[in-house]
Amino acid sequence: MKIAHFSDTHIHSQKILGYNPVERFHFALEHLKKNHSDSDMLIISGDISHHGVLDSYKKFDEIIEKVKLPKHLYPKLILGNHDNREIFKNYFTNVPIDENGFVQYDIEIEDKRLIFLDTNIPKSHQGRFCEKRQAWLRKKIEKSIIKNQKVFIFMHHNPFPLVELDSDYIGLLDRDQFKLIINEYKNIIKHIFFGHQHLTVSGNYLGISFSSPRSINHPLVTNFSKDYRLGSADTDPNYNIILINNDSIIVHNEDFLKVKINWFETTQSGWLEENED
Ligand SMILES: [Fe+2]
């Protein structure tokens, strides 16, 4: 299985930190179409819009239309803190909603279950995973156990601090409750995918691997500090390409603005030589 993981498109009519989100989303989609049309799906892990307004969601669809993205790659969407749940639900009527009105859903593909979580709380950059959302997740994981499926979780907020607890002002408030669920089901959960901090980061949490791409628009700088600190820099945005095999999960970072590639040619002697083109 091949999955393209975008995050934090922040669609907005103006530049953000000097970058044009419409232009960059367009560019990333063109890159995806050209290089990864064979992906099984595209997932965008939240902050679709910068201010959660209807016009930005319409613009988001316009860009997808303009790029003529293959139908099977129309993105699976997740809410971020910059999104507005009610406006999102009224516009993206095809995105499934759980029994409590949260934008949570799952996709079963053979021996895998992909679970998409809603960690949004209105008017806050922090995330919530309340009891109702927790119960929904438990129910889905229990179903996966019965069917002997592997679980892959996609969400917007990082569910644990990426550096120090004190500096994680915008993380998930219910991280302890989330941890309990993850710990209980760590044998069946195979990977956690998130966005939110606009950082390329990967590692292991409670024995489960995780990864996050930078924003499609504005990358931020790693917050290696005890105090809350975030910064922007002229680093590249990226998205991830995830390859899920029977015995591995491989996460590639695609620096989609860097498009000049010199492919090596294989010669008769088997050596690789730089293509002069
Ligand atoms: Fe964001």
Ligand SMILES: [Fe+2]
């Ligand atoms: Fe965010």
